[in-house]
Amino acid sequence: MSRAEPPRRPDHLAAYLEASAARVPDRVAVVDVDGAPLTFAALDDRAERVAAFLRSRGVGPGDRVGFILSKGAAALAVLFGALKAGAAYVPIDAGAPAERDRAILAGCGVRALFALPRNLEALVAIAPSALPETVVVVPPPGGGAADDGGAPGALAGLAVPFRDALAHARAPLEGRARRASDLACILYTSGSTGVPKGVMITHENAVSFVEWCSEVFALTPDDRFSSHAPLHFDLSVFDIHVSLKHGAQVHLIPEDVGQDPRALARFIADRRLTVWYSAPSVLALMAQLGGLERVDASALRLVLFAGEVFPVRHLRRLVERWPGPDYYNLYGPTETNVCTFARVPTPVPQDRIEPYPIGEPCSHCAALVLDQEGRPVEAGGCGLLYISGPSVFAGYWGAPDETAARFIERDGRRWFNTGDVVRVEPGAGYVYVGRVDRMVKRRGHRIELGEVESGLYRHEQTREAAVVAVNEPEGVRIVAFLVSRTGARPTLIELKRHCAAVLPSTMSPDAFLFLDALPRTSTGKVDYQALARLVPAGAGEPNPRSR
Known part of the structure; x- marks a missing residue:
């Protein structure tokens, strides 16, 4: 087993890549989505070239560099290139609606954007003014680093092919020293409200x-x-x-x-x-x-x-x-x-x-x-x-x-x-x-919806369970969404009996709706906002319609 010592604590995230590239340049750092290996030296070189390109476009300390990319070696080169240029990286979900992308780009004022052709096309269609001065079109994974992927027609001549950004000669970073307090990235999370919030993470x-x-x-x-x-x-x-x-x-x-x-x-x-x-x-x-x-x-x-x-x-x-x-x-x-x-x-x-x-x-x-x-x-x-x-x-x-x-x-x-x-x-x-925002009060009792889910998971036929609360004039209704382990679904009576055995009566759901699978966010978590939109009118009636 290799015992090479990792570097001591740095003040900057890019220092981890740089130290490994200097220490073990020929070791494989990344195996890309297509199985292609990339060494530490090669990843560091690509990042340096992206950084040189960004600096040539005026990007520097304190700026933000956004990217709307599929996961791959190209995205990592952009991520570390932004850090090496002294900027913060802003990763944006490539599968999110273009309107959400527009809100993020406008909200944090990115100086440069690297994006897939399809995402640029969607942004140009709804809000071309939201795009920064520097836009780089990156081919999807599998397209090859030398393939520019094709710029959307509205950006022809304006968007820089990724291969051109990678062609920049490496140049040493001059000027202000790196500081631990500098912003490293902004991670956008919707939280419970659905409104994107930019979480500022320092080095x-x-x-x-x-x-x-x-x-x-x-x-x-x-x-x-x-x-x-x-x-x-x-x-x-x-x-x-x-x-x-x-x-x-x-x-x-x-x-x-x-x-x-x-x-x-x-x-x-x-x-x-x-x-x-x-x-x-x-x-x-x-x-x-x-x-x-x-x-x-x-x-x-x-x-x-x-x-x-x-x-x-x-x-x-x-x-x-x-x-x-x-x-x-x-x-x-x-x-x-x-x-x-x-x-x-x-x-x-x-x-x-x-x-x-x-x-x-x-x-x-x-x-x-x-x-x-x-x-x-x-x-x-x-x-x-x-x-x-x-x-x-x-x-x-x-x-x-x-x-x-x-x-x-x-x-x-x-x-x-x-x-x-x-x-x-x-x-x-x-x-x-x-969560405080997943606690509701019903009939004078405080109810944690996660506890209701835990009880539902104890039923032998439950593969997945999620619960939402609906506020109505007559009070709070609790609606359970279930995915069955087999094609057979428990009856309403069976589910009511099960809940009576494992939960206080105040926690028993008012309705049980079946899905083939629970909707999930791009991060793999249950999408409770999507579930809330699936609750039909009258879901608390004695015989709710299964979906």
């Missing part, structure tokens, strides 16, 4: 997380990381920057493979991946539909999950199929990245029905749990979780009032209100109870 924020990962997970140059998360999702900070720090490989997972449980399981086996990180829903689908018993995933040594609650029944099944790795439950909103963690004891007992705790604060974070009056919560009590430390974001782009509303000052420290309710449990750290 100090991201580096503190990368260093914590290195401290806890004993990563080596021989590791082979998965890259399932899209680049606009905060999980990608681990996939990309942690792997490059250690001179290890990161394998970019094609979008079609990432959405197919069986193909994904084969990918993990064929690539001999050692480190996996994703939302629990991805792992749950593989546990149920991936045919894990027929593939060899014995190289896996770490399985990390974050972003939502992992239903215990699916986690148990996954551990039964993959008994070898260490499992970690990582918790944290985009604004803090991972701030608490817990190693999951395996095997998962057959009689366990409650999700595992989110654990103790990471070494680079401090946590505080306060009740509604702002008093610290004692053992056994529930309250809002606040986080302080170097990983906590700088604020929301262009929204100082919203930023101020999410922070408090206490004991000389700045604390971020996560909006999550936790229970303080001695010996286990924190147990996630739910």
